[in-house]
Amino acid sequence: MTSYVALLRAVNVGGTGKLAMADLRAMGEALGFARVRTFIASGNLLFDSDLPEGEVKAQLEARLAVYAGKRVPVLVRNAAELAAIVAADPFPDAHGSRHMVFFYDAPPPPDVIAECRDIQGERLALGTRELFVDYGEGIRFTKLKIAGKQDRTGRNMNSVKKMATLLNA
CATH class of the missing domain: 3.30.70 (Alpha-Beta Plaits)
Structure with a gap:
């Protein structure tokens, strides 16, 4: 499994794009991610997955679009990339x-x-x-x-x- 962080754009910043971190964790769990957790309330989802980065991004963006009623951009990095x-x-x-x-x-x-x-x-x-x-x-x-x-x-x-x-x- 690969450890990832998904960084959501424009979530819980300046009063726009409200998203409870419990809801974000639930989305990650519903997508089958493991060790799902959030870091501070600005749209940072940490988790493990066997999926490649592009698929992780696509699945999260699709789930977030349904939740928010609009596109929520997601940028993904794995643990090695973040350490680098x-x-x-x-x-x-x-x-x-x-x-x-x-x-x-x-x-x-x-x-x-x-x-x-x-x-x-x-x-x-x-x-x-x-x-x-x-x-x-x-x-x-x-x-x-x-x-x-x-x-x-x-x-x-x-x-x-x-x-x-x-x-x-």
Whole structure:
């Protein structure tokens, strides 16, 4: 079995896309996933499955569409990929709560950083299927604009590290 995390986009953030984590766990269990659990209330489902990543994503998105009445994008990583993201962190000196990892289904466009607007001291770096952003003094006052908002979901590095640990436990 492979250990996975499914990262739901736009769930329980800013009052949109409300989804109880108990309901999310129940969906995972109904799909036959093992060791199903959630991490914080922002749409992180951790589980084990024999299915490949693409099938996990398709099944979760289909179940979530029925539940929410609209498409809920899901980005999936296995335990090894999440551990590799943590190990490859280009900003290990960044404060974990102000250092975001934006997850994509495929490698981000190579020009995504060049296309960013209003960079004011933030540090950005491309990963394999991620964009790392260190917001320095904090995300609260940033003016940074990254294109393709609908194509990604973000988690802070503290959460990414914790989920990597939980998946490898």
